[in-house]
Amino acid sequence: MTVRMLSGPQAHAAVPGLTDVLLDCVAGGASVSFMAPLDRATAEDFWRNVAMGVEQDDRILLVAEDGEGVLGTVQLVVGQPPNQPHRADLSKMLVHRRARRRGVGAILMQAAEDAARAAGKTLLVLDTSSPDAERLYTRAGWVKVGVIPNYALWPEGGFCDTTYFYKALR
Template identity: 55%
Template sequence: MQPPFRIRRLTPDEARAAAPALGEVLLDCVAGGASVSFMADLTLDEASAFWRGEAEADDGRAILVAEDAEGIFGVVQLIPVWPPNQPHRADVSKMLVHRHGRRLGAARALMTVLEDEARAMGRWLLVLDTVTGGAAEQLYASLGWTRAGVVEDFALMPDGALCATTFFFKRLAALGDTAWA
């Protein structure tokens, strides 16, 4: 059965044009209590400006979205890291799904397509962090990500409360399958 949404990678021009819709997703997630770098006083203008900046990044990142007939309701980024000694690694950032689009499998689908994008980039080690004890932590564990550790009091929730952060990694290739092994 086909899901009621599709996942696709935005071009930089599409990402710039989608900044208001992406801003709505970010704003909704923060309003719902997600600790994703922003505080409760985030405005739609600020959230949209953040996404315009991400669209302008010239680092080869992939911005993937989940969209349905109503428009974009989910997003995740895959960001190749810059250090010359880490050409095999990428960071996962801003995995967000609007509250009205949750429980449809969009987060799982976004992460699956993200892994395909990473392989296409030649990136086989992925790293991310998430609030300890949250639904996203359970999602990543169910997708085969490995917990690397927890840092207490790492970030603030939108209301200002401190929260712990769990770091995860996922190896997409066996060591012998890479040029760096």
């Protein structure tokens, strides 16, 4: 497995593989902004917009890959307001179900933190509705801030809570 940061053109080229991961995560019940059933065209549009954000230096996009393709991905939203140049949002940490419990999430988290440091960021924030992800973030030294009830919907419907975390980078 390798992890790499994608340039804008590389992000555009990776849209099919990234789409596969997003479709798999939503089909598996992940609350990641989309409702089921998620169609391929909508998922591709999402990733094309992310690739444009990479081209505009508003996002950093990382992917984990193996011989079969994209295993997982995570983004850093680095384009922040003028009074928050030190901060980034960690977003859309997605790992394909075929690659879960193999350390992909932990490797992507470390790569995201390293990329944030390289971009001059000293504070990261994220939110999650996944108890599995909460365990990953806690093990990686993230601090749980609190839970907001009924924040979003599960892909099949019904409310889900979200938990906010932050991490100060050294």
